[in-house]
Amino acid sequence: MIYLDNAATTKVKDSVISAMLPYFTETFGNASSTYTTPGQAARKALSEAREKVAGCIGADAKEVFFTSGGSEADNWAIKGIALKNKDKGNHIITTTVEHHAVLHTCEFLEKQGFKVTYVPVDEFGMVNPEDIKNAITDETVLVSVMFANNEIGTINPIKEIGEICREKGVYFHTDAVQATGAVPIDVKEMNIDLLSMSAHKFHGPKGVGALYIRKGVKIDNLLHGGAQELGRRATTENVAGIVGMAQALSEACENMQEKTEKLIKLRDKLIDGILESVPYTRLNGHRTKRLPNNTSFCFRYIEGESLLLSLDMMGYVVSSGSACTSGSLDPSHVLLGIGLPHEIAHGSMRASLSEFTTEEEIDSFIKAVGPIVQRLRDMSPLYEEVERKD
Amino acid sequence: MYSEKVMDHFSNPRNVGELADANAVGTVGNAKCGDIMKIYMKIEDDIVKDVKFKTFGCGAAVATSSMATELVKGKTIEEALGLTNKAVVEALEGLPPAKIHCSVLAEEAIKAAIQDYYDKSGIEKKVECSGNCAHCHGHHE
Numbered sequence: 001m002i003y004l005d006n007a008a009t010t011k012v013k014d015s016v017i018s019a020m021l022p023y024f025t026e027t028f029g030n031a032s033s034t035y036t037t038p039g040q041a042a043r044k045a046l047s048e049a050r051e052k053v054a055g056c057i058g059a060d061a062k063e064v065f066f067t068s069g070g071s072e073a074d075n076w077a078i079k080g081i082a083l084k085n086k087d088k089g090n091h092i093i094t095t096t097v098e099h100h101a102v103l104h105t106c107e108f109l110e111k112q113g114f115k116v117t118y119v120p121v122d123e124f125g126m127v128n129p130e131d132i133k134n135a136i137t138d139e140t141v142l143v144s145v146m147f148a149n150n151e152i153g154t155i156n157p158i159k160e161i162g163e164i165c166r167e168k169g170v171y172f173h174t175d176a177v178q179a180t181g182a183v184p185i186d187v188k189e190m191n192i193d194l195l196s197m198s199a200h201k202f203h204g205p206k207g208v209g210a211l212y213i214r215k216g217v218k219i220d221n222l223l224h225g226g227a228q229e230l231g232r233r234a235t236t237e238n239v240a241g242i243v244g245m246a247q248a249l250s251e252a253c254e255n256m257q258e259k260t261e262k263l264i265k266l267r268d269k270l271i272d273g274i275l276e277s278v279p280y281t282r283l284n285g286h287r288t289k290r291l292p293n294n295t296s297f298c299f300r301y302i303e304g305e306s307l308l309l310s311l312d313m314m315g316y317v318v319s320s321g322s323a324c325t326s327g328s329l330d331p332s333h334v335l336l337g338i339g340l341p342h343e344i345a346h347g348s349m350r351a352s353l354s355e356f357t358t359e360e361e362i363d364s365f366i367k368a369v370g371p372i373v374q375r376l377r378d379m380s381p382l383y384e385e386v387e388r389k390d
Numbered sequence: 391m392y393s394e395k396v397m398d399h400f401s402n403p404r405n406v407g408e409l410a411d412a413n414a415v416g417t418v419g420n421a422k423c424g425d426i427m428k429i430y431m432k433i434e435d436d437i438v439k440d441v442k443f444k445t446f447g448c449g450a451a452v453a454t455s456s457m458a459t460e461l462v463k464g465k466t467i468e469e470a471l472g473l474t475n476k477a478v479v480e481a482l483e484g485l486p487p488a489k490i491h492c493s494v495l496a497e498e499a500i501k502a503a504i505q506d507y508y509d510k511s512g513i514e515k516k517v518e519c520s521g522n523c524a525h526c527h528g529h530h531e
Contacts (some may be wrong), residue, residue: 157526303425305449306447306452309400322424322448331424342421343421377407379446381427381442383446
Protein backbone atom coordinates (compact mmCIF):
# COMPACT_ATOMS: atom_id res chain seq x y z
CA MET A 1 0.00 0.00 0.00
CA ILE A 2 1.23 3.50 -0.82
CA TYR A 3 -0.40 5.82 1.68
CA LEU A 4 -0.92 9.37 0.42
CA ASP A 5 -3.73 10.49 2.70
CA ASN A 6 -1.71 12.03 5.51
CA ALA A 7 -3.95 15.10 5.63
CA ALA A 8 -6.69 12.73 6.82
CA THR A 9 -4.54 11.02 9.42
CA THR A 10 -1.00 9.80 9.95
CA LYS A 11 0.74 6.72 11.24
CA VAL A 12 1.69 6.91 14.92
CA LYS A 13 5.48 6.81 15.22
CA ASP A 14 7.09 3.97 17.17
CA SER A 15 8.85 6.50 19.40
CA VAL A 16 5.46 8.05 20.21
CA ILE A 17 3.98 4.69 21.13
CA SER A 18 6.99 3.95 23.35
CA ALA A 19 6.53 7.26 25.12
CA MET A 20 2.83 6.53 25.68
CA LEU A 21 2.96 2.90 26.82
CA PRO A 22 4.07 3.38 30.47
CA TYR A 23 1.04 5.62 31.05
CA PHE A 24 -1.32 2.75 30.33
CA THR A 25 0.40 0.32 32.68
CA GLU A 26 2.90 1.41 35.35
CA THR A 27 1.99 5.08 35.52
CA PHE A 28 -1.75 4.77 35.12
CA GLY A 29 -2.63 7.17 37.93
CA ASN A 30 -5.29 9.84 37.81
CA ALA A 31 -3.59 13.21 37.65
CA SER A 32 -6.26 14.60 39.96
CA SER A 33 -5.46 12.11 42.74
CA THR A 34 -3.49 14.46 44.93
CA TYR A 35 -1.57 12.36 47.40
CA THR A 36 -0.77 9.21 45.44
CA THR A 37 2.51 8.47 43.78
CA PRO A 38 0.91 7.41 40.46
CA GLY A 39 -1.15 10.59 40.57
CA GLN A 40 1.95 12.67 41.02
CA ALA A 41 3.71 10.89 38.19
CA ALA A 42 0.76 11.54 35.90
CA ARG A 43 0.71 15.20 36.89
CA LYS A 44 4.40 15.49 36.17
CA ALA A 45 3.89 13.90 32.75
CA LEU A 46 1.09 16.33 31.96
CA SER A 47 3.10 19.33 32.97
CA GLU A 48 6.08 18.21 30.88
CA ALA A 49 3.81 17.57 27.91
CA ARG A 50 2.28 21.03 28.28
CA GLU A 51 5.76 22.58 28.32
CA LYS A 52 6.74 20.68 25.19
CA VAL A 53 3.63 21.58 23.20
CA ALA A 54 3.81 25.22 24.32
CA GLY A 55 7.47 25.35 23.32
CA CYS A 56 6.65 24.24 19.78
CA ILE A 57 4.29 27.18 19.18
CA GLY A 58 6.00 29.89 21.18
CA ALA A 59 3.42 29.84 23.98
CA ASP A 60 3.67 29.58 27.75
CA ALA A 61 2.75 26.22 29.25
CA LYS A 62 -0.18 27.77 31.12
CA GLU A 63 -1.71 28.78 27.79
CA VAL A 64 -2.04 25.23 26.44
CA PHE A 65 -5.20 23.22 27.19
CA PHE A 66 -5.52 19.64 26.04
CA THR A 67 -8.73 18.56 24.34
CA SER A 68 -10.12 15.46 22.64
CA GLY A 69 -8.99 16.74 19.26
CA GLY A 70 -9.13 19.54 16.72
CA SER A 71 -12.91 19.68 16.48
CA GLU A 72 -13.32 20.15 20.20
CA ALA A 73 -10.67 22.87 20.18
CA ASP A 74 -12.52 24.69 17.37
CA ASN A 75 -15.87 24.32 19.14
CA TRP A 76 -14.42 25.55 22.39
CA ALA A 77 -12.68 28.56 20.86
CA ILE A 78 -15.71 29.76 18.92
CA LYS A 79 -18.54 28.97 21.33
CA GLY A 80 -16.45 29.94 24.35
CA ILE A 81 -15.56 33.37 22.96
CA ALA A 82 -19.04 34.05 21.57
CA LEU A 83 -20.79 33.24 24.84
CA LYS A 84 -18.32 34.93 27.17
CA ASN A 85 -18.19 38.15 25.14
CA LYS A 86 -21.80 38.55 24.08
CA ASP A 87 -22.12 41.73 26.13
CA LYS A 88 -19.53 43.24 23.84
CA GLY A 89 -21.10 42.07 20.58
CA ASN A 90 -22.62 39.16 18.71
CA HIS A 91 -20.69 39.18 15.45
CA ILE A 92 -18.19 36.55 14.28
CA ILE A 93 -16.09 36.60 11.12
CA THR A 94 -14.82 33.48 9.41
CA THR A 95 -14.24 32.28 5.84
CA THR A 96 -16.18 30.19 3.34
CA VAL A 97 -13.51 27.46 3.20
CA GLU A 98 -13.05 26.55 6.86
CA HIS A 99 -13.23 23.01 8.17
CA HIS A 100 -16.75 21.90 9.12
CA ALA A 101 -15.74 21.99 12.79
CA VAL A 102 -15.63 25.77 12.39
CA LEU A 103 -18.42 26.25 9.83
CA HIS A 104 -20.99 24.08 11.58
CA THR A 105 -20.15 25.66 14.93
CA CYS A 106 -20.76 29.09 13.41
CA GLU A 107 -24.03 27.88 11.88
CA PHE A 108 -25.08 26.61 15.29
CA LEU A 109 -24.35 30.02 16.82
CA GLU A 110 -26.34 31.73 14.06
CA LYS A 111 -29.34 29.71 15.22
CA GLN A 112 -28.71 31.08 18.71
CA GLY A 113 -28.91 34.64 17.40
CA PHE A 114 -25.26 35.38 16.63
CA LYS A 115 -24.34 37.01 13.33
CA VAL A 116 -21.64 35.45 11.20
CA THR A 117 -19.84 36.90 8.17
CA TYR A 118 -18.32 34.33 5.84
CA VAL A 119 -15.51 36.11 4.01
CA PRO A 120 -14.80 34.67 0.56
CA VAL A 121 -11.31 33.62 -0.59
CA ASP A 122 -9.42 34.11 -3.84
CA GLU A 123 -8.89 31.50 -6.57
CA PHE A 124 -6.10 29.90 -4.52
CA GLY A 125 -8.19 29.70 -1.38
CA MET A 126 -6.35 32.57 0.27
CA VAL A 127 -7.96 35.14 2.53
CA ASN A 128 -7.24 38.79 1.86
CA PRO A 129 -6.50 40.47 5.24
CA GLU A 130 -8.18 43.64 3.92
CA ASP A 131 -11.45 41.72 3.57
CA ILE A 132 -11.21 40.73 7.22
CA LYS A 133 -10.48 44.33 8.18
CA ASN A 134 -13.48 45.58 6.23
CA ALA A 135 -15.78 43.00 7.78
CA ILE A 136 -14.98 43.99 11.37
CA THR A 137 -17.71 46.04 13.06
CA ASP A 138 -18.20 47.36 16.59
CA GLU A 139 -20.13 44.17 17.26
CA THR A 140 -17.33 41.79 16.21
CA VAL A 141 -15.93 39.63 19.00
CA LEU A 142 -14.06 36.95 17.07
CA VAL A 143 -12.27 36.35 13.78
CA SER A 144 -11.59 32.69 12.94
CA VAL A 145 -9.39 31.98 9.91
CA MET A 146 -7.70 28.66 9.27
CA PHE A 147 -3.91 28.61 9.20
CA ALA A 148 -3.77 26.29 6.20
CA ASN A 149 -6.55 24.64 4.26
CA ASN A 150 -7.07 20.93 4.79
CA GLU A 151 -8.14 20.18 1.23
CA ILE A 152 -6.04 22.41 -0.98
CA GLY A 153 -3.17 23.25 1.39
CA THR A 154 -3.09 27.02 0.89
CA ILE A 155 -1.45 28.88 3.78
CA ASN A 156 -3.12 32.12 4.89
CA PRO A 157 -1.37 35.40 5.84
CA ILE A 158 -2.00 34.65 9.51
CA LYS A 159 0.38 37.23 10.95
CA GLU A 160 -1.25 40.06 8.98
CA ILE A 161 -4.75 38.98 9.95
CA GLY A 162 -3.63 38.69 13.57
CA GLU A 163 -2.21 42.18 13.45
CA ILE A 164 -5.49 43.61 12.17
CA CYS A 165 -7.47 41.84 14.88
CA ARG A 166 -5.07 42.98 17.59
CA GLU A 167 -5.37 46.60 16.41
CA LYS A 168 -9.15 46.40 16.35
CA GLY A 169 -9.35 44.67 19.72
CA VAL A 170 -11.01 41.55 18.30
CA TYR A 171 -10.02 38.04 19.32
CA PHE A 172 -8.29 36.00 16.62
CA HIS A 173 -8.64 32.21 16.45
CA THR A 174 -6.90 30.03 13.90
CA ASP A 175 -7.63 26.40 13.14
CA ALA A 176 -4.06 25.17 12.74
CA VAL A 177 -4.91 21.47 12.63
CA GLN A 178 -3.12 20.97 9.31
CA ALA A 179 -0.33 23.47 9.98
CA THR A 180 0.88 22.46 13.44
CA GLY A 181 4.07 20.48 13.19
CA ALA A 182 4.20 21.17 9.44
CA VAL A 183 5.15 24.84 9.30
CA PRO A 184 6.76 27.14 11.90
CA ILE A 185 4.21 28.72 14.26
CA ASP A 186 4.85 31.44 16.80
CA VAL A 187 1.63 32.53 18.44
CA LYS A 188 3.17 35.65 19.95
CA GLU A 189 4.84 36.88 16.80
CA MET A 190 1.74 36.03 14.73
CA ASN A 191 -0.71 37.81 17.06
CA ILE A 192 -2.76 34.65 17.61
CA ASP A 193 -5.16 34.57 20.56
CA LEU A 194 -6.49 31.05 20.11
CA LEU A 195 -5.10 28.14 18.09
CA SER A 196 -6.48 24.63 17.53
CA MET A 197 -4.35 21.56 16.93
CA SER A 198 -4.77 17.82 16.62
CA ALA A 199 -2.19 15.14 17.44
CA HIS A 200 -3.07 12.55 14.80
CA LYS A 201 -2.11 14.94 12.00
CA PHE A 202 1.55 14.87 13.06
CA HIS A 203 2.09 11.17 13.85
CA GLY A 204 0.52 11.35 17.29
CA PRO A 205 -2.49 9.37 18.50
CA LYS A 206 -6.12 10.05 17.60
CA GLY A 207 -8.48 11.48 20.21
CA VAL A 208 -6.18 14.17 21.55
CA GLY A 209 -5.57 17.77 20.60
CA ALA A 210 -5.12 21.14 22.23
CA LEU A 211 -6.37 24.69 22.27
CA TYR A 212 -3.90 27.50 22.87
CA ILE A 213 -5.60 30.31 24.76
CA ARG A 214 -3.50 33.44 25.16
CA LYS A 215 -3.26 34.60 28.75
CA GLY A 216 -5.97 37.18 29.42
CA VAL A 217 -8.41 36.00 26.74
CA LYS A 218 -11.95 35.90 28.12
CA ILE A 219 -13.52 32.58 27.22
CA ASP A 220 -16.22 30.32 28.63
CA ASN A 221 -15.63 26.65 29.31
CA LEU A 222 -17.11 24.10 26.96
CA LEU A 223 -17.01 21.07 29.25
CA HIS A 224 -18.21 21.61 32.82
CA GLY A 225 -17.38 19.33 35.72
CA GLY A 226 -14.08 18.74 37.47
CA ALA A 227 -11.25 21.23 37.72
CA GLN A 228 -8.91 19.57 35.23
CA GLU A 229 -6.85 21.60 32.78
CA LEU A 230 -6.39 24.47 35.23
CA GLY A 231 -10.14 24.57 35.77
CA ARG A 232 -10.84 25.13 32.10
CA ARG A 233 -11.90 21.69 30.92
CA ALA A 234 -13.54 18.90 32.88
CA THR A 235 -12.70 15.24 32.12
CA THR A 236 -9.96 13.07 33.54
CA GLU A 237 -6.90 13.82 31.44
CA ASN A 238 -5.97 11.43 28.65
CA VAL A 239 -2.46 11.21 30.05
CA ALA A 240 -1.06 8.67 27.62
CA GLY A 241 -2.59 10.50 24.66
CA ILE A 242 -1.27 13.85 25.85
CA VAL A 243 2.21 12.41 26.38
CA GLY A 244 2.03 10.96 22.86
CA MET A 245 0.94 14.27 21.40
CA ALA A 246 3.78 16.12 23.07
CA GLN A 247 6.33 13.55 21.92
CA ALA A 248 5.00 13.66 18.34
CA LEU A 249 4.93 17.45 18.17
CA SER A 250 8.44 17.76 19.61
CA GLU A 251 9.71 15.38 16.95
CA ALA A 252 7.80 17.20 14.22
CA CYS A 253 9.35 20.49 15.25
CA GLU A 254 12.88 19.06 15.38
CA ASN A 255 14.80 19.77 12.17
CA MET A 256 11.59 21.12 10.70
CA GLN A 257 13.35 23.10 8.01
CA GLU A 258 15.34 20.13 6.80
CA LYS A 259 12.27 17.88 6.71
CA THR A 260 10.23 20.60 5.02
CA GLU A 261 12.78 21.04 2.25
CA LYS A 262 12.71 17.33 1.54
CA LEU A 263 8.91 17.25 1.56
CA ILE A 264 8.58 20.28 -0.71
CA LYS A 265 10.91 18.62 -3.22
CA LEU A 266 8.75 15.50 -3.26
CA ARG A 267 5.52 17.53 -3.32
CA ASP A 268 6.68 19.59 -6.28
CA LYS A 269 7.85 16.48 -8.09
CA LEU A 270 4.38 15.04 -7.63
CA ILE A 271 2.68 18.26 -8.78
CA ASP A 272 4.87 18.63 -11.87
CA GLY A 273 4.66 14.92 -12.64
CA ILE A 274 0.86 14.89 -12.62
CA LEU A 275 0.41 18.18 -14.49
CA GLU A 276 2.87 17.06 -17.17
CA SER A 277 1.53 13.55 -17.65
CA VAL A 278 -2.23 14.12 -17.41
CA PRO A 279 -3.92 16.61 -19.76
CA TYR A 280 -6.97 18.67 -18.72
CA THR A 281 -5.73 18.78 -15.14
CA ARG A 282 -5.47 21.68 -12.72
CA LEU A 283 -3.66 22.15 -9.44
CA ASN A 284 -5.91 23.39 -6.65
CA GLY A 285 -4.50 25.85 -4.16
CA HIS A 286 -1.46 28.07 -4.28
CA ARG A 287 1.63 26.78 -6.08
CA THR A 288 4.12 27.83 -3.39
CA LYS A 289 2.19 29.18 -0.39
CA ARG A 290 0.92 25.71 0.44
CA LEU A 291 1.55 23.04 3.04
CA PRO A 292 4.75 21.10 2.32
CA ASN A 293 2.79 17.83 2.20
CA ASN A 294 -0.33 18.81 0.24
CA THR A 295 -1.23 18.30 -3.39
CA SER A 296 -4.73 18.70 -4.79
CA PHE A 297 -5.86 18.33 -8.39
CA CYS A 298 -8.99 18.38 -10.49
CA PHE A 299 -9.12 16.07 -13.48
CA ARG A 300 -11.72 17.23 -15.95
CA TYR A 301 -14.38 14.91 -17.38
CA ILE A 302 -14.13 12.34 -14.61
CA GLU A 303 -15.58 11.96 -11.15
CA GLY A 304 -13.38 11.74 -8.05
CA GLU A 305 -14.81 8.68 -6.36
CA SER A 306 -14.28 6.43 -9.34
CA LEU A 307 -10.69 7.67 -9.49
CA LEU A 308 -10.25 6.97 -5.78
CA LEU A 309 -11.66 3.46 -6.12
CA SER A 310 -9.44 2.69 -9.09
CA LEU A 311 -6.35 3.93 -7.28
CA ASP A 312 -7.34 2.03 -4.15
CA MET A 313 -7.61 -1.21 -6.12
CA MET A 314 -4.01 -0.68 -7.17
CA GLY A 315 -2.87 0.05 -3.62
CA TYR A 316 -2.73 3.85 -3.65
CA VAL A 317 -4.64 5.59 -0.87
CA VAL A 318 -5.73 9.19 -1.57
CA SER A 319 -8.91 11.21 -1.00
CA SER A 320 -11.35 13.31 -2.99
CA GLY A 321 -13.71 16.21 -2.43
CA SER A 322 -16.36 14.91 -4.81
CA ALA A 323 -19.99 14.75 -3.70
CA CYS A 324 -19.87 10.98 -3.86
CA THR A 325 -17.08 10.80 -1.30
CA SER A 326 -18.36 13.56 0.96
CA GLY A 327 -21.65 11.81 1.53
CA SER A 328 -23.54 14.91 0.47
CA LEU A 329 -24.99 16.06 -2.83
CA ASP A 330 -22.51 18.84 -3.47
CA PRO A 331 -18.81 18.63 -4.06
CA SER A 332 -16.46 20.13 -1.47
CA HIS A 333 -17.33 23.64 -0.26
CA VAL A 334 -13.63 24.46 -0.50
CA LEU A 335 -13.44 23.70 -4.22
CA LEU A 336 -16.68 25.61 -4.81
CA GLY A 337 -15.31 28.37 -2.57
CA ILE A 338 -12.30 28.92 -4.85
CA GLY A 339 -14.73 29.38 -7.72
CA LEU A 340 -14.64 25.99 -9.43
CA PRO A 341 -17.84 24.93 -11.19
CA HIS A 342 -19.50 21.79 -9.82
CA GLU A 343 -18.52 19.59 -12.76
CA ILE A 344 -14.82 20.33 -12.27
CA ALA A 345 -14.98 20.12 -8.49
CA HIS A 346 -16.44 16.60 -8.81
CA GLY A 347 -13.16 15.41 -10.33
CA SER A 348 -10.87 16.23 -7.44
CA MET A 349 -8.09 14.23 -5.83
CA ARG A 350 -5.97 15.09 -2.80
CA ALA A 351 -2.68 13.30 -2.28
CA SER A 352 -0.93 14.24 0.96
CA LEU A 353 2.57 13.17 1.93
CA SER A 354 4.38 12.55 5.21
CA GLU A 355 8.01 12.31 6.24
CA PHE A 356 7.72 8.59 5.56
CA THR A 357 6.82 9.13 1.89
CA THR A 358 9.64 8.08 -0.44
CA GLU A 359 10.63 9.26 -3.88
CA GLU A 360 9.96 5.75 -5.23
CA GLU A 361 6.39 5.97 -3.96
CA ILE A 362 5.90 9.33 -5.67
CA ASP A 363 7.34 8.00 -8.95
CA SER A 364 5.11 4.96 -8.81
CA PHE A 365 2.05 7.08 -8.03
CA ILE A 366 2.66 9.53 -10.88
CA LYS A 367 2.94 6.60 -13.29
CA ALA A 368 -0.31 5.08 -12.03
CA VAL A 369 -2.55 8.15 -12.21
CA GLY A 370 -2.38 8.89 -15.95
CA PRO A 371 -3.64 5.53 -17.26
CA ILE A 372 -6.42 5.38 -14.66
CA VAL A 373 -7.63 8.87 -15.54
CA GLN A 374 -7.51 7.93 -19.22
CA ARG A 375 -9.52 4.76 -18.63
CA LEU A 376 -12.22 6.74 -16.84
CA ARG A 377 -12.19 9.43 -19.52
CA ASP A 378 -12.62 6.81 -22.21
CA MET A 379 -15.79 5.82 -20.37
CA SER A 380 -17.00 9.40 -19.93
CA PRO A 381 -19.57 10.96 -22.26
CA LEU A 382 -18.12 14.38 -21.36
CA TYR A 383 -14.71 13.44 -22.72
CA GLU A 384 -16.25 12.09 -25.93
CA GLU A 385 -17.36 15.64 -26.77
CA VAL A 386 -13.85 16.97 -26.14
CA GLU A 387 -12.28 14.35 -28.39
CA ARG A 388 -14.71 15.26 -31.14
CA LYS A 389 -13.80 18.94 -30.90
CA ASP A 390 -10.11 18.08 -31.14
CA MET B 391 -18.73 -0.05 1.20
CA TYR B 392 -19.51 -1.65 -2.18
CA SER B 393 -20.45 -5.29 -2.82
CA GLU B 394 -18.05 -7.51 -4.74
CA LYS B 395 -20.47 -7.47 -7.63
CA VAL B 396 -20.40 -3.66 -7.79
CA MET B 397 -16.60 -3.66 -7.67
CA ASP B 398 -16.54 -6.28 -10.43
CA HIS B 399 -18.81 -4.22 -12.69
CA PHE B 400 -16.85 -1.07 -11.86
CA SER B 401 -13.45 -2.54 -12.61
CA ASN B 402 -14.60 -4.63 -15.59
CA PRO B 403 -17.62 -2.81 -16.94
CA ARG B 404 -19.63 -4.75 -19.55
CA ASN B 405 -20.73 -3.08 -22.78
CA VAL B 406 -18.73 0.07 -22.32
CA GLY B 407 -18.26 2.31 -25.36
CA GLU B 408 -20.24 3.74 -28.23
CA LEU B 409 -22.37 2.04 -30.87
CA ALA B 410 -21.75 3.36 -34.37
CA ASP B 411 -25.07 2.08 -35.77
CA ALA B 412 -27.20 2.89 -32.75
CA ASN B 413 -30.79 3.82 -33.49
CA ALA B 414 -31.58 4.70 -29.89
CA VAL B 415 -29.53 7.00 -27.68
CA GLY B 416 -30.52 8.22 -24.24
CA THR B 417 -28.65 10.60 -21.96
CA VAL B 418 -29.66 11.35 -18.38
CA GLY B 419 -28.16 13.22 -15.46
CA ASN B 420 -25.89 16.23 -15.68
CA ALA B 421 -22.33 17.20 -14.97
CA LYS B 422 -23.30 19.53 -12.15
CA CYS B 423 -24.77 16.62 -10.20
CA GLY B 424 -21.69 14.54 -10.83
CA ASP B 425 -23.24 11.81 -12.97
CA ILE B 426 -24.20 11.44 -16.61
CA MET B 427 -25.23 8.20 -18.29
CA LYS B 428 -25.46 7.76 -22.01
CA ILE B 429 -26.95 4.56 -23.39
CA TYR B 430 -26.66 3.48 -27.04
CA MET B 431 -28.94 0.77 -28.42
CA LYS B 432 -29.40 -1.05 -31.67
CA ILE B 433 -33.04 -2.08 -31.78
CA GLU B 434 -34.29 -4.48 -34.46
CA ASP B 435 -37.65 -6.25 -34.61
CA ASP B 436 -38.51 -4.93 -31.17
CA ILE B 437 -35.39 -6.57 -29.76
CA VAL B 438 -32.43 -4.81 -28.12
CA LYS B 439 -29.80 -6.42 -30.35
CA ASP B 440 -26.89 -4.51 -28.92
CA VAL B 441 -26.31 -1.97 -26.19
CA LYS B 442 -23.38 0.13 -25.01
CA PHE B 443 -22.90 2.85 -22.44
CA LYS B 444 -20.70 5.73 -21.43
CA THR B 445 -20.84 7.12 -17.91
CA PHE B 446 -19.35 10.04 -16.03
CA GLY B 447 -19.79 9.35 -12.36
CA CYS B 448 -18.85 7.43 -9.27
CA GLY B 449 -18.18 3.71 -8.93
CA ALA B 450 -21.87 2.95 -8.43
CA ALA B 451 -22.82 4.97 -11.52
CA VAL B 452 -20.46 2.90 -13.67
CA ALA B 453 -21.56 -0.39 -12.10
CA THR B 454 -25.30 0.32 -12.46
CA SER B 455 -24.81 1.36 -16.10
CA SER B 456 -22.90 -1.83 -16.76
CA MET B 457 -25.50 -4.00 -15.03
CA ALA B 458 -28.46 -2.25 -16.66
CA THR B 459 -27.01 -2.84 -20.12
CA GLU B 460 -26.47 -6.51 -19.27
CA LEU B 461 -30.07 -6.83 -18.10
CA VAL B 462 -31.62 -5.40 -21.28
CA LYS B 463 -29.31 -6.94 -23.85
CA GLY B 464 -31.23 -9.31 -26.13
CA LYS B 465 -34.52 -8.43 -24.47
CA THR B 466 -37.68 -7.09 -26.12
CA ILE B 467 -38.49 -3.40 -25.83
CA GLU B 468 -41.32 -4.33 -23.53
CA GLU B 469 -38.98 -6.23 -21.24
CA ALA B 470 -36.37 -3.47 -21.31
CA LEU B 471 -39.02 -0.91 -20.33
CA GLY B 472 -39.92 -3.16 -17.43
CA LEU B 473 -36.43 -2.86 -15.94
CA THR B 474 -36.64 -1.22 -12.54
CA ASN B 475 -33.91 0.38 -10.51
CA LYS B 476 -34.68 -2.18 -7.84
CA ALA B 477 -33.82 -5.00 -10.21
CA VAL B 478 -30.50 -3.33 -10.98
CA VAL B 479 -29.73 -2.97 -7.26
CA GLU B 480 -30.62 -6.60 -6.61
CA ALA B 481 -28.50 -7.82 -9.49
CA LEU B 482 -25.58 -5.89 -8.02
CA GLU B 483 -26.19 -7.48 -4.61
CA GLY B 484 -27.08 -4.16 -3.06
CA LEU B 485 -25.95 -0.53 -3.10
CA PRO B 486 -25.24 1.84 -0.22
CA PRO B 487 -28.30 4.06 0.47
CA ALA B 488 -26.57 7.19 -0.84
CA LYS B 489 -25.99 5.41 -4.16
CA ILE B 490 -29.54 4.24 -4.89
CA HIS B 491 -30.01 7.26 -7.14
CA CYS B 492 -27.41 5.78 -9.51
CA SER B 493 -29.72 2.82 -10.12
CA VAL B 494 -32.61 5.22 -10.75
CA LEU B 495 -30.44 6.98 -13.28
CA ALA B 496 -29.65 3.68 -14.99
CA GLU B 497 -33.34 2.83 -15.28
CA GLU B 498 -34.03 6.29 -16.68
CA ALA B 499 -31.18 6.02 -19.17
CA ILE B 500 -32.63 2.82 -20.63
CA LYS B 501 -36.07 4.45 -20.87
CA ALA B 502 -34.64 7.60 -22.42
CA ALA B 503 -32.93 5.52 -25.11
CA ILE B 504 -36.16 3.71 -25.95
CA GLN B 505 -38.05 7.01 -26.10
CA ASP B 506 -35.40 8.20 -28.54
CA TYR B 507 -36.03 5.09 -30.63
CA TYR B 508 -39.78 5.76 -30.64
CA ASP B 509 -39.20 9.39 -31.64
CA LYS B 510 -36.79 8.52 -34.41
CA SER B 511 -39.00 5.73 -35.78
CA GLY B 512 -42.12 7.87 -35.75
CA ILE B 513 -43.78 5.67 -33.16
CA GLU B 514 -46.16 7.81 -31.17
CA LYS B 515 -45.55 6.36 -27.76
CA LYS B 516 -44.46 8.09 -24.59
CA VAL B 517 -42.27 6.21 -22.17
CA GLU B 518 -43.10 7.11 -18.64
CA CYS B 519 -40.26 9.25 -17.29
CA SER B 520 -38.07 9.67 -20.33
CA GLY B 521 -34.90 10.86 -18.75
CA ASN B 522 -34.03 13.88 -16.66
CA CYS B 523 -37.18 13.43 -14.65
CA ALA B 524 -35.17 13.24 -11.48
CA HIS B 525 -32.91 16.11 -10.58
CA CYS B 526 -29.75 16.25 -8.57
CA HIS B 527 -31.56 16.79 -5.35
CA GLY B 528 -34.39 14.44 -6.06
CA HIS B 529 -32.32 11.33 -6.62
CA HIS B 530 -31.58 10.28 -3.12
CA GLU B 531 -34.01 8.02 -1.40
